[in-house]
Amino acid sequence: MEETTSAYGKIRIGSLEDIFRRTAELMEISAATCGDPCTIGLTGGSTPKAFYRWAVENKAISKAVLDQAMWSVSDERLVPLDHPESNFGNANRLLLTPLGVPEERKLNWPMMLDPHSLAAMVERRWQDRFGYGHTFDLCFLGMGDDGHTASIFPDSPMLGAIASGTLFAPVDVPGKGWRISITPDGLAASSKIVITVTGAAKAERLKAVLEGEPDQYPVQLVSRFLEKVEWLVDTEAAALL
Numbered sequence: 273m274e275e276t277t278s279a280y281g282k283i284r285i286g287s288l289e290d291i292f293r294r295t296a297e298l299m300e301i302s303a304a305t306c307g308d309p310c311t312i313g314l315t316g317g318s319t320p321k322a323f324y325r326w327a328v329e330n331k332a333i334s335k336a337v338l339d340q341a342m343w344s345v346s347d348e349r350l351v352p353l354d355h356p357e358s359n360f361g362n363a364n365r366l367l368l369t370p371l372g373v374p375e376e377r378k379l380n381w382p383m384m385l386d387p388h389s390l391a392a393m394v395e396r397r398w399q400d401r402f403g404y405g406h407t408f409d410l411c412f413l414g415m416g417d418d419g420h421t422a423s424i425f426p427d428s429p430m431l432g433a434i435a436s437g438t439l440f441a442p443v444d445v446p447g448k449g450w451r452i453s454i455t456p457d458g459l460a461a462s463s464k465i466v467i468t469v470t471g472a473a474k475a476e477r478l479k480a481v482l483e484g485e486p487d488q489y490p491v492q493l494v495s496r497f498l499e500k501v502e503w504l505v506d507t508e509a510a511a512l513l
Contacts, residue, residue, distance in 0.1 A: 276513075278482050280494050281465075281501025285513075291468060291504045292323050295412075296332040298466060298502075302410040303337045306463070310337070311379075313346040313408040313454065313462070315422070316359035319470045320412070324366035333371060343368055344379035346411050347422040347443075347453035350387060353380060387442035387450040394440045394452060407439050407454060411462040415469045419481055419489025423453035430455055431490060456493050465494060465501045472508040479512040 273286035273294065284294060303310045314320060327333050345359045353361040360380045368378060381394055398407070413421045423443045424430050430441060430453075439458035443451045459465060469478055481489050494501045505513075 278503075279486070279498065280482060280492060281467075281498040281503060283482070283503040283505060283510075283513075285505050285507060285510045288319075288322070288470060288506050289326075291319075291470065291506060292326045292332070294504055295323055295466070295468070296327060298410060298464065299337045299341070300334060302464060303334075303340045306340075306409040308340040309342040309402075310340045310410070311342045311344065311402060311408045313344050313411040314359065314363045315346050315412045315414050315468075316357075316362065317414045319414065319468055321362055321366055324363060327367060328370045333367075338371060338373060338377075341373075342377055342379055343373065344408070345381075346408070346413055347451055348381055348383070349448075350383050350390070350450045350452070352383060358383075381452060387444070387452065391440055391442040391452050395438060398439060405437065406461050406463075407458045408462045409464065411454065411459065411465045413465060413467045413491075415467055415474065415478070415481070415491045417473065417477060419477055419491050421467065421491040421494075422459075423451040424456070424490045424493070426490060428490060431493065456496070459494065460497050463500065465497070466504060467491065467494070467501065468504045469509045470506040472511065474509040475512045478505065478509050482513065 273284040273290050276283045348359050349357050351358050415421055418426055425445055437457055438455055440452055441455050443453045486492055
């Protein structure tokens, strides 16, 4: 893959297959570095779902990763796991279940609670299990057409919040409903952050994010910890860079 740097982290550009191979490789690196448990935060969208199918078909996730990974998501909609828009539900159906991942290695969230109670429960359970001040060893994110990442949208109160140490928070996205999302502090407490951007429709926004004025788009918050950020971008999305 072609490699370059930016004010928002390292950028790797290649084909979709290149991106999938690098995604699997990053899981290997995290497992080898972090040991057991290695916490992996998956994300939603069409590209992750395509990766899940590719990974199963190509047996791309090694036994070492499967033996050590604890699988969760970086954000989630307040819908049942069997809902087609459930990020963890899609990961479970397309990746985790086909790979035989046991239930004790799946950190799905109990979505039947109200958003604030759920966020507090997720925070408490995470800290009880993994300690205070650390989230994912490997956190996957995407970038929306409006420059959002996780469920941190333009004008989100999380963007201007004073650091509180809170790792996960409830988010009411206008027109999209309630979600639970990793916070900027949660991202800062992750060891490695990977932002995947694919498709020609993202090219203009990606150029604006990486080469335009700072502090215009939520995803630009990763400039605060760029040393641990890696972008995986396909050639179509990178066409204007």
